[in-house]
Amino acid sequence: MIYLDNAACTRLDERVLEAMKPYFFDTYAVATSEFGYSMGIESKEGLERAREGIISKLEAGSGEVIFTSGDTESSNTALKGVAWALKEKKGKHIIVSKIEDFSVLNTAKALQKQGFDVTFLDVDAEGFADLEGLRKAITKETVLVSIQHGNQEIGTVQDLKAISEICEEKDVLLHTDATHSFTRLPLSVKELPIDLITMSAHTIHGPRGIGALYIRKDTPINKFMDGGFQEFNLRAGVENIPGAVGFEKAVELVTEEETRQLKAMRDRVIEKSLSEISDVTLNGSREKRLPQNANLTFHYVEGESVTLHMDMRGFAVSTGSACFSRSLEASHVIRGIGGEHERAHGSVRFTFGRYNRMEDADAAIAAMSDIVARLREISPLSRK
Amino acid sequence: MKFPYSEKVLEHFRNPHNVGKIENPDGKGLEGSPACGDMVAVYIKVNPETKVIEDIKFESYGCASNIATASVITDLALGKTLDEGKKITWKQASEELGGLPPIKAHCSVLAVEGLRSAIRDYEEKHGLVTEKEPTTEEVVRNRLKHVMNPLTGLDIIRTNLILKTTVEDGVVRVVVDLPADHQFASAIKEDVTEKLGALWDVKRVDVVFTA
Numbered sequence: 001m002i003y004l005d006n007a008a009c010t011r012l013d014e015r016v017l018e019a020m021k022p023y024f025f026d027t028y029a030v031a032t033s034e035f036g037y038s039m040g041i042e043s044k045e046g047l048e049r050a051r052e053g054i055i056s057k058l059e060a061g062s063g064e065v066i067f068t069s070g071d072t073e074s075s076n077t078a079l080k081g082v083a084w085a086l087k088e089k090k091g092k093h094i095i096v097s098k099i100e101d102f103s104v105l106n107t108a109k110a111l112q113k114q115g116f117d118v119t120f121l122d123v124d125a126e127g128f129a130d131l132e133g134l135r136k137a138i139t140k141e142t143v144l145v146s147i148q149h150g151n152q153e154i155g156t157v158q159d160l161k162a163i164s165e166i167c168e169e170k171d172v173l174l175h176t177d178a179t180h181s182f183t184r185l186p187l188s189v190k191e192l193p194i195d196l197i198t199m200s201a202h203t204i205h206g207p208r209g210i211g212a213l214y215i216r217k218d219t220p221i222n223k224f225m226d227g228g229f230q231e232f233n234l235r236a237g238v239e240n241i242p243g244a245v246g247f248e249k250a251v252e253l254v255t256e257e258e259t260r261q262l263k264a265m266r267d268r269v270i271e272k273s274l275s276e277i278s279d280v281t282l283n284g285s286r287e288k289r290l291p292q293n294a295n296l297t298f299h300y301v302e303g304e305s306v307t308l309h310m311d312m313r314g315f316a317v318s319t320g321s322a323c324f325s326r327s328l329e330a331s332h333v334i335r336g337i338g339g340e341h342e343r344a345h346g347s348v349r350f351t352f353g354r355y356n357r358m359e360d361a362d363a364a365i366a367a368m369s370d371i372v373a374r375l376r377e378i379s380p381l382s383r384k
Numbered sequence: 385m386k387f388p389y390s391e392k393v394l395e396h397f398r399n400p401h402n403v404g405k406i407e408n409p410d411g412k413g414l415e416g417s418p419a420c421g422d423m424v425a426v427y428i429k430v431n432p433e434t435k436v437i438e439d440i441k442f443e444s445y446g447c448a449s450n451i452a453t454a455s456v457i458t459d460l461a462l463g464k465t466l467d468e469g470k471k472i473t474w475k476q477a478s479e480e481l482g483g484l485p486p487i488k489a490h491c492s493v494l495a496v497e498g499l500r501s502a503i504r505d506y507e508e509k510h511g512l513v514t515e516k517e518p519t520t521e522e523v524v525r526n527r528l529k530h531v532m533n534p535l536t537g538l539d540i541i542r543t544n545l546i547l548k549t550t551v552e553d554g555v556v557r558v559v560v561d562l563p564a565d566h567q568f569a570s571a572i573k574e575d576v577t578e579k580l581g582a583l584w585d586v587k588r589v590d591v592v593f594t595a
Contacts, residue, residue, distance in 0.1 A: 109565075302422065304447035308397065311387070322421050323447035323491055327567040328534055330421060345421040345445075378403045378451070380414065380425040380443035 002360045005316045006203070006292060006353035007152055007180060012246075013205040013354065019249040020207065022046075023242040031239050032230060047241045053248035054212050057183065058197065059190040061217055066231040067244045070211035071179040071200035073224075075103040075146075077213055077235070078175045078196040081221035082144045083111050089220070091141025095119040097129045098336040101152045103198075104177055105332070108146070121147070126285040127156030127337050131166065138170045145174050150181035153320060153333040153349060154284030155293030157185065160192055168193045173219060179203055179211075183254040184262075184291050195219050201243070205354050206250030210243030262352045263291035265361040269350050270294045272365040277372055279382075283334060283347055294350045295320075297334075297343045298368070300382035301375040306348055309371040315364055320347040389448060390482035396452035401459050404441045411509070413501030415494050422446030422491045424454050426498035428461075430506055435466045442498065446491055449484050453492035456480045457499055466503050472496065489532040490571070497530060519583045524549045524556055527583070531575045534568045545572075547594065554587035556580050564593035 003011065023046055029039040031047045047067075054065045068074045083094060096108045098120045112118045119137045122130045129147050138145070145167050150157045160176060167174040175196035178187055182199045189197070197214035201207055215221060215234070227236025266289075273280050279299040298306065303319025310317050318324070320331025321344060330344035350364060376382040387394055406427035416423040424446060429439035440462050442454040457477045461469045474496045478484050484492055507513045517523065525541055533543045540546055540560070548559040558576055562569055573591040580589045 300445065302446050302450075305397075305451060308387070308389075308448045311385070312394075312398070321447070322571075323450075323488075326487075328487065328490060328571040329567075341421050378400065378443055379445045380405075380423060381445050 001314050001316060002356070002363065003316045004350045004352065004356065004360065004364060005318050006356075007349065007351035008318060009202050009208060010205045010353045011355055012207060013250065013253055015253060016206055016246045016249045020242040020246040023245050027241075031241060032228070043239075043241055047239055047244055050241075050244035050248035053251055054199070054214075057251055058214055059188040060214055063232060064189075064217055065212050065214050066235050067240060067247070068211045068213055068235055069209055069240070070202065071101075071177065071198050072103040072211075074198035074200070074211045074213040075101075075175070075177055076107050077221070077224045078198060078215075079104065079107045079111065079144065079146060081224050081234075082173055082175070082196070082219070083116055084222040085220040086143040087116070090143050091139070092143070093117045093119070093139055093141040094144045094146065095121055095134065095137050095142060096146045097121045097123055097148065097158075099123050099127055099151055099154075099156075099333040100146065100148055101177060101179065104146050104148065104175075117141070123156075123336055125337050126288075127151055127154050127333070128285070128288075129158055129163065131159070131162055134163065135166055135170070138166070138172055142170075142172050145172055146177070147174070148177040148179075149187065150178070150185065150290040150293075151284065151333060152180055153331055153347075154295045154337065155180075155289035156284045157181065157288045157290060159288075160187075160194065164192045164194050180290055180293070183251055184259050189214060189216065196221075201247035201250050204250045204254055207243050207246045210240050210247045212247065258354060259291050261358075262356075265352045265356060265358055266292060266294045266350075268358065268361040269365060270296065272362070273298075273368065276365065277369050281343065283337070283339070283343070292352045295347060297339075297347045298372045299342070299346055300379045301346050301372055303344075303346055303348055305375055306346075306368070306371055309375070310364075310367060313367050313371075315367060317364070318349040318351075320344040320349070388485060389452070390484075392480070392482040393449065393452040393484065396455040396481065397448045400442075400444075400451050400455035402441050402455065402462070403443070405443060406439060406441050409502075411502040411504075411506030413498045413503075413505055415497040415501055422450045422494055424450060424494045424498040426454070426458070426495075426502040428502045428506065430466065432510075437461050437464055437466065437469055440499075442495070444495075446494065447488070449488040449492040450494060452481055453477050453484070454495035454498065457495045461499055466506065469503055470500060472499065486536055486538075487534050489538070490534055490575075493530060493532055516584055519551055519554075519556070519585050521549050521551055523583070524551060524558070524580060527579050528558070528576065531572065531579055534571065540572065540576075554585055555590065556583075556586055556588070557590045557592065559592045559594065561594050563595040566593075569593055 031044040200211040303321030304323035334344040409427035
C-alpha cells in the first residue's frame with residue numbers, strides 16, 4: 001500500500017515509539033505525584049523536557065505550551081476558553097475563516113448557539129483570507145480571530161504576518177490552527193504576535209491522541225474541561241506523558257531536508273497531473289502551499305470512484321467529493337474558494353510523508369492517468 | 385485488502401456492463417442529484433411492436449455504488465418490456481448487488497430513476513402518456529418516495545421523516561422532521577427541491593425543518 005493520505009494521519013516513526021516506551025513501562029507515575037515519590041519526579045521531568053522541546057520550536061516562553069489530546073481539543077480550548085473568558089469583559093464576537101477545519105469551524109458554530117456572533121470570513125479563489133474583510137469585520141466586541149496556518153485540504157498557507165499585524169493593531173487576540181504546518185513551515189511567536197497556536201503529533205509521524213496548544217502569557221482563557229489542576233490548571237486529566245514525549249521526539253525528527261523532499265514529490269504530482277492529464281485544475285495556490293500537499297480536480301470524474309480504483313491498485317488518497325463524506329456534503333473548503341459542486345466532486349488530495357519516495361509520486365500519477373481515462377470513458381460529461 | 389462494498393458491487397464497479405451511449409436512442413433519461421453531485425444517463429432502444437427493451441446503455445458521472453447500480457439495473461432491464469422495466473426497483477438492484485451501505489442509497493437510486501425517465505421519455509415521444517396530471521399531495525408524497533433518508537437508506541416517506549406536505553397555488557411546502565443544522569439537512573433539502581421543482585405545475589418548493 002502506497003499511503004498518500006498523510007494529512008489524515010501518519011505512520012508512527014519507530015524512534016518515536018522507542019522514546020515513549022520508558023514512560024509506559026518504567027516511569028509511569030503521574031507527574032503530579034512529584035511530592036509523593038521519586039518516580040513522579042522523573043515523570044514530571046519527562047513531561048517538562050517534552051514541553052521545552054515544543055516551546056523552543058516555537059521560540060515561546062516557559063509555561064506557554066499545554067498538552068492536549070490533539071488538535072480538536074486544542075482548538076476547542078482556544079476558542080471556547082477565550083470566548084468564555086472575555087464575553088462579559090469585552091464582547092461576544094469571533095471571526096473564523098470559512099475554510100477552517102471542523103475543529104475550529106464547528107466550535108465556532110457551537111459558540112454561535114451559545115449566543116456569540118460569528119463572522120465566517122471569505123477567502124479568495126486560492127483560499128487566501130480576505131484581509132480587508134478581516135480589518136472591517138473586527139469590532140470593539142471582537143474577542144478572537146481564528147485563521148489557520150495551512151489548509152487541511154487545498155494546502156493554502158495564509159499570510160500570518162499580515163493577519164497578526166491587523167489583529168495586533170486592532171488589539172484582538174489571534175488563534176491559528178497549525179496542525180498541518182507545524183515543523184514543516186517556520187512559525188515563531190517571537191516574530192509574529194500570535195496568541196494561540198493549535199498543534200498535533202499525528203501529522204508528523206508522532207502518536208495520535210496528543211496535541212498541544214500554545215497560549216501566550218497573560219492571555220485570558222477559561223478552562224474548558226473540569227477536573228484536576230494539571231497543565232497550569234488549564235487542562236484537567238492525567239497527563240499523557242508518553243504521548244508528550246513522543247510528540248517532542250516527532251518534532252525533533254522533522255528535518256528541512258525531509259521537508260524539501262516532500263515538496264519535490266508534491267511538485268511532481270502537480271506538474272505531471274497538469275501536463276499529462278487533460279482537464280485538470282489545481283486547487284489552492286501554486287506557490288504558497290503546504291510542502292506535503294497536492295490537491296487537483298480531475299474534471300468529469302467523481303472522487304469516490306477514483307479513490308476506490310486507486311485503493312484497488314494499492315494507493316490511499318482522499319477526495320472532497322460528497323460521496324466520500326459522512327455528511328454527504330461536498331468539501332466546504334472547495335465550495336469556500338468559490339468552486340462549483342463539480343470541482344469538489346472530482347477533487348483528489350495527495351499528501352506526502354516520511355515513508356514516501358519519488359517513485360510513489362510517479363506511480364500514483366501513472367495510475368491516476370489510467371483511472372481518469374477509464375472513468376471519463378463512461379462519464380456523460382466528458383468530451384470524447 | 386478490505387473494501388466498504390460487497391464483492392458483487394466491486395465486480396460491477398470494476399467492469400460495468402452496458403456502458404456507453406446509443407446514437408439516436410428511442411428513449412433517453414438523464415438524472416442528477418444536486419445534493420451528492422452524481423449524474424447518470426440511460427439510453428434505450430425499444431422494439432415498436434413488442435415494446436421490449438432491445439438495447440440499453442448507461443453513462444455515469446458518479447461514485448462506485450452509482451456505477452454498480454447502473455450496471456446491474458441495465459442488466460435487469462435488457463429484454464424486458466417497458467412496463468416490466470418500469471417496475472424494477474432500487475431494492476431489487478440492491479439485493480442483486482448483495483446490499484449497499486445505507487448512506488449510499490442516495491447515489492444509487494439515481495440509476496433506477498435514470499431508467500424510469502428513459503422509459504417515460506419513450507412513452508412521451510410515442511404518445512403513450514395520457515394528459516398531464518395536476519400536482520396533488522399524493523403526487524408529492526409519491527415523488528418524495530424517491531428521496532433517500534441517508535440515516536437508514538430507506539426513503540424519507542417510509543421513515544416518517546416528512547411531517548406534513550401542502551400544495552397551494554403551485555407552492556409545495558414540505559416539513560421535515562429534522563433540525564436545520566442536522567448533518568443531512570442540506571442534502572435532503574436539495575434533493576426534495578430537485579424532485580418536486582421538476583413537476584410541471586410547481587412554481588416553488590419550501591422545505592421547512594422542525595428546529
